Amino acid sequence: MKRASQAAAIPMRLFATGVLILVLIVHWPALFFFFSADDLVHLQQAAGIIPTPHLPWRILSQVVYFRAMFALVGPWPLAFMAVNMALHVTNAVLVLRLTTRAGVSAANAILAALLFSVAPLLVIVIGHAVIINDIAALTLTLLALQLMSSSRSRAFALGVVAYAAALLCKEVILLMPLLVMWPGLTQERRHPREMLPVVLLMMLAATALFIGRYVGWAPSGAAYEFSAFAPFGNLMTYTAWFLRLDDDLPDLVRSMSPVAWRLGLPALVICCSAAVLSTRERPAITLGLAWWLLGLAPVLLLKNSAYPHYAYVGLPGLALAAAGTLSALARIAYRPFAGTRGPASPDTGKAGVVAVIVLVICYAAVSRGLVMKRVTARVPGIDLPLDPQLRSMVVAGRAVTSLARYPLPEHARLAIFSPPGQGRVFGARSGHEYERAFGRGYDLQRAALSDGRALRVFFPQIDDVAYVDHWSKELRGYVMATRLQTGEIVAYGSDLGSQVKLAQHFANTGAELSARGYLDSLISQYPSDSALWAARRSLP
Secondary structure, three states: OHHHHHHHHOOHHHHHHHHHHHHHHHHHHHHHOOOOHHHHHHHHHHOOOOOOOOOOOOHHHHHHHHHHHHHHHOOOHHHHHHHHHHHHHHHHHHHHHHHHHOOOOHHHHHHHHHHHHOOHHHHHHHOOHHHHHHHHHHHHHHHHHHHHOOOOHHHHHHHHHHHHHHHOOOHHHOOHHHHHHOOOOOOOOOOHHHHHHHHHHHHHHHHHHHHHHHHOOOOOOHHHOEOOOHHHHHHHHHHHHHHOOOOOOOOOOOOOOOOOHHHHHHHHHHHHHHHHHOOOOHHHHHHHHHHHHHHHHHHOOEOOOOOHHHHOOOHHHHHHHHHHHHHHHHHHHHHHHHHHHOOOOHHHHHHHHHHHHHHHHHHHHHHHHHHHHHHHOEOOOOOOEOOHHHHHHHHHHHHHHHHOOOOOOOOEEEEEEOOOOOOOEEOOOOOOEEOOOOOOOOOHHHHHOOOOOOHHHHOOOEEEEEEEOOOOHHHOOOEEEEEOOOOOEEEEEOOHHHHHHHHHHHHHOOOHHHHHHHHHHHHHHOOOOHHHHHHHHHOO
16 A cells, blocks of 8 residues: 555656656657668568568567558658657656556655666667667556556456567567566565466567577577677676766677676676665665566677667666665765754655755756767768767668659659769778778668668659669669768769769769769760760860
């Protein structure tokens, strides 16, 4: 009854409004991100451009959701990011409800939910359409945990259904139902037989996932390779990423960090020590650490990749452990003065409320500063984001918005002419660009746009897109275009006059060799065209 009254005493509408305001202040740039390469793949599937894999994994979030959104709003990135943000705010409210139900003090629960909601790294999670996988999976898992913690059998059954739906969004929540066994979370002690459906579903999903990754029936490949030596490094990496408030891009290299233990290990040791020393804050800290480990467990074995969204499901746990640890440290520091005012002094409670408010405001201000630095950081010497994820979004967005300036005919075929050497390669650690020969380097725009195919999502009148480095007779009738170094596409047309303008563009930008080769290819097909010969003679 105490826990129920405590939860009821917190005005949820007021709290939800406050979370929404803070999230908008900190993460508002995420609303205006463009689609990533992964997002565009699922949009192509939703538009019927490429086939959709017939597998159950992530079917609710990557198939059903994308098709529904595409039918309702089309390829409008703001709508997708707004859904992510709305669900993230919902998750913060559900975290508060669940933690207060588990016996965590209102101050710790509120602080944890707010720390989770405005964590600076989450801007790249909220602003990434396909990460609806993790966000929706956490929403359904939190609902499942609340339903499973009820004493009513019907609510428990609905909780199992919600857990199954969460698994169909993202398998990272696989072990989260084990939190139902946490002391104090359920209203009354459950018989082990009641948990049998959940345990069986968990074992079935784990077995299917493990086997599926080896036979190609589940997410697999180099990014999902396991290593028995990876868990410690990954745990330290994710812990350090979310605790660092001095670096706007701690995840610039998307793999485990060999030095992350210098911050991650002391932080976890401090949390454990605070739980031992403070009986009052122990439930919050231990529940938070258990949540953090269970949420991370499915990705700790991955040896080749680490991403902020992998830790999204477990992050409320780390925030709860941090909130409990801060409260414990404050309580320990206050003990020498407790005798003069009394442990139940009204001033103590007021001071605690003021401390939480000040801490949240300061954290939100720091988070906002880190977010703004992240989105404005640029590759040295060029106007492209330093963050690799944002870089692909910006390049794809510039390609789409620039192409929209040109009227394309129905059933258009588009050829994007790229002179040799235009492929771009950036160092993951430094962000510096490296020179590579064309065809060997990483072509950022082609990768972001699925070799140009993703343009058809936004321009249904396009039947085909091809990247070429020379002209040939097979390109007759194609609308010829080129792209700038920063990602914009410049379209010219399909007639010979447009071809001449394209060649002149290369000559004016210093690519005389490409201009000559392009015109020579045209002259071999149209040897009697005087305009082509005149343009060729005008070149140095």
